[in-house]
Amino acid sequence: MSDRILEKVQILADAAKYDVSCSSSGSKRQNHNKGLGNASDGICHTYTEDGRCVSLLKILLTNFCIYDCAYCVTRKSNDIKRAAFTVQEVVDLTINFYRRNYIEGLFLSSGIFKNADYTMERLVSVAKKLRLEHKFNGYIHLKSIPGASDELMHEAGLYADRLSVNIEMPTEKGLKLLAPDKDRKDMIQPMNYLKEAIILHTDEKRLLKTSPIFAPAGQTTQMIIGATQETDKEIMYAADRFYKGFNLKRVYYSGYVPISNDKRLPGLDTGVPMVRENRLYQTDWLMRFYGFKVQEILNDFNPHLDLDIDPKLSWALRNLSLFPLDINKADLQLILRVPGIGVQSAQKIVAARKFHKLNWDHLTKIGIALNKAKYFIVCNSREIFQKDFSATKIKQFILSGSSSKYIKHNTEQLALF
């Protein structure tokens, strides 16, 4: 690789690391002393639909941008080194990295030069050249540029596996404050187009095997958390609307990284705690895989997620009257709501109890986290965990890692555990 290209890779891979859709970018591990492997600039990992982990070249086409979004390192007023690849340079890099087995795909985003369509056309050209000229079958994730035309979004869908439009701020108010030049409608329009086109192409493919595939890995979006004052409720209600309105595969929550002392931002020493990001992702999973409605977890009485306990435990402690559940009788949907029981464990419980009644030993073998679950369930055992504890007491036991110490026998005797 020439020095000129290497410098571009360093600048444009570094600028791409703020996009969390592929979150392992930015590793600088070097291979010394003939060790095995070498993490290069711009290589990151993501997971495909079937659960495979693939390494991607994650890079911006350019970090020149006509916009000045306060939260973004690429904003035009930021005094940073700028660079831009040509379409051919990104194609060559991808093919070279692919042939050397460094990567299995490409994640390509960009600052906006000139206008949305001009930039989007170049992103699409990279994917098109890779697919048509090089018969490249690796994974391609293209960022869609807000305001790009339907025609370009259509072309993008024909060549990319996944497309994503970042909605940036959870609310329009936040967007107006930090990115006043941007219009939410410009983000919604390509998302809407993609949603309709994906449905249409999926239906066509069912009827006609030869019809082209279109964005088979769907569309995603990303929100920046903590740059504005939105509550967790506002963030997750926005995510819920986007999941429902646009059939999104994922919403990513990217904690704001302090990059500027702009008065509209929280300040240089106030990053978003990782645990907040983590709690938002846990809530997202509860909504997508555990049957929770967002309003059950966050509402006017609870606009913020607890940082010290996970949202499922928090919900269970607020709803103690629903517990304990009899693990040998309760519906799958209710078992999924027990803290410490994941989707797979819940399914295993329902399958196993067809053959015999389950006791604590069986549940331990199935792999549930008994340290949490034991306060919310009963099973085929003489012992039940003391169920008259208050929510505060249970939280205290779980957080301290201590046990309730007592098991209350069904015969009402108390015994030391």
Ligand code: SF4
């Ligand atoms: S348009 Fe995108 S790249 Fe440009 S400043 Fe805004 S967030 Fe950054």
